[in-house]
Amino acid sequence: MAVLECKHLTKQYGHVTALENLNFSIEPGHIVGLLGPNGSGKTTLIKLANGLLTPTSGELLVCGAAPGRETRAAVSYLPERTSIPLWMTTTQLLDFYQDFYADFRRDAAEEMLQHLNIRPKQRVKQMSKGTREKVQLIMVMSRAAKLYLLDEPIGGVDPATRDYILSTIIGNYDPEAAVVISTHLISDVEKVLDEVLFINQGRLVLQSSVDQIREEQGVSVDELFREVFKC
Template sequence: MSILESKGLVKRFGATTALDGVTFAIEPGRIVGLLGPNGSGKTTLIKLANGLLVPTAGEIWVDGQAPGKETHAAVSYLPERTSLPLWMTVKELQTFYHDFYADFQVERSEEMLDRLEISPKQRMKQMSKGTREKVQLILTMSRQAKLYLLDEPIGGVDPAARDYILDTIIRNYNPEAAVVISTHLIADIEKVLDEVIFIDRGQILFQSSVDSIREEKGMSVDALFREVYRC
């Protein structure tokens, strides 16, 4: 069974169509890049999968169920913008996640915080934007979820920390789970991807394994992205 699947998925906001007949399937054990320019529908698709939006038409399933209260326990979601309360300390956030999510692993989060030299006593409001994003990613990846939805996980992170963060994503997700990474920083994440889904103007252009792109097209995902979305 696919861990994330949609069929004829449509989402409209008034007269604007954000997604138009989107159909795809993602299997467990895959790290998938959801790639497209700004405004292509990436964030809308991720929010639909997380149950934050309701489809206008078509269907979407997480582990065989429509997104909602039943699927929240299976999905670990990293929003594009930091959504954690700024008054809380890192330790308080760890406690909050542990109380709220049965699959949250405190020791895993402590290990990652220590590696990035982030103090559990520090309050979110005392941190730089990049450090806040690291904390939110650590909390997201410290869950033992079936599906990880990461919206621009390295967008505000300094290049020196990107390799560690990507390694964290690889090492800390359940091999039976799937990871969806929405980003425009293709060159930075290409090395961790198994598959890519190219989306533009609310429509899926194609879905392919990274190996197939390299073998059949003789180019990197980053080079193909630049070619497909050339202005």
């Protein structure tokens, strides 16, 4: 069964159409890049998938069910902005995630934090922006979820940290789960993806595997994106 499925999915904000008649599905075991220019509807789609927004028409299913209490337990979400409480220490943050999520793998999270030399007593407030992003990603990836929704996970961090974040994603997802990564930094994530979804002005322009694009078009996904969305 598809981990995420959209059927004629449409979302309007008043008169503005953010997503129009989207049809696609994402299979378990796949890491999918959600790619599109600014304002194309990427974040709207992610918010619909985790139940923060509701469709205007059509439907969106997570593991066969409309977003709700059960699907929320199966979805691990990394929002665009860092949202972990600043006053907490690393240990308090681990307790917090453990209380909230039955699928939280605390030992996995502790191991990764240790690897990054983040002390248990350190407060989030004292961490740099990059470290906060890493810590939040570690929390999100330490859940044994069915669907990971990562909104711009590598946006504000340096290239070495990007590599660390991407290898954390590869090393931690379950082959039964799916990962959706929304980003502009295509050349950085391309190698990590199974397939890509191009969306533009709320419409799905292309769904293809990365190697299929390279094989058939002879260019990288990054180059294809630049061609398709040329200003």
